[in-house]
Amino acid sequence: MWKALALTLILSVAVFAGGEFGTGAAELLKFSGYSTFRWDKYGIEGSDPDNNMRAFASVNWLPRLNSFVSGKMNLDLYSNSSNSIRLADISLSLNITENFTL
Numbered sequence: 001m002w003k004a005l006a007l008t009l010i011l012s013v014a015v016f017a018g019g020e021f022g023t024g025a026a027e028l029l030k031f032s033g034y035s036t037f038r039w040d041k042y043g044i045e046g047s048d049p050d051n052n053m054r055a056f057a058s059v060n061w062l063p064r065l066n067s068f069v070s071g072k073m074n075l076d077l078y079s080n081s082s083n084s085i086r087l088a089d090i091s092l093s094l095n096i097t098e099n100f101t102l
Contacts, residue, residue, distance in 0.1 A: 033059040055079040058088070068095050 035057035043049030057077040064070040074089040094102040 027062075027064040030062045030064065031059065032062065033057060053079075069093070070095070 035055065037055045038053070040052045041049055042051070055077075056079070059075045059077065061073045061075075062071070069092070071092045072089065073087075073091075076086045076088045078084045078086070096102065
């Protein structure tokens with residue numbers, strides 16, 4: 001969890017370091033995503049049962065600085081035996097003209 005928070009903080013500082021976006025129609029706090037939760041309870045009757053809980057979340061951050069610069073960052077968060085965070089996708093789009101994008 002600390003890794004995801006640190007990565008988000010670093011990216012936020014980099015985005016906000018560019019100055020004010022008063023005239024550029026910036027949308028820096030646009031998020032989307034989904035999550036799932038599963039709880040399995042198993043065991044035989046008359047004994048102490050065991051359980052297993054797992055959760056998964058996919059979070060997309062879609063910042064848009066202006067009509068020329070936009071980006072996407074996707075984090076996958078796993079809550080199981082490994083409790084891992086995976087950076088699934090990160091991209092930056094530069095819309096130079098209507099027909100040319102880097």
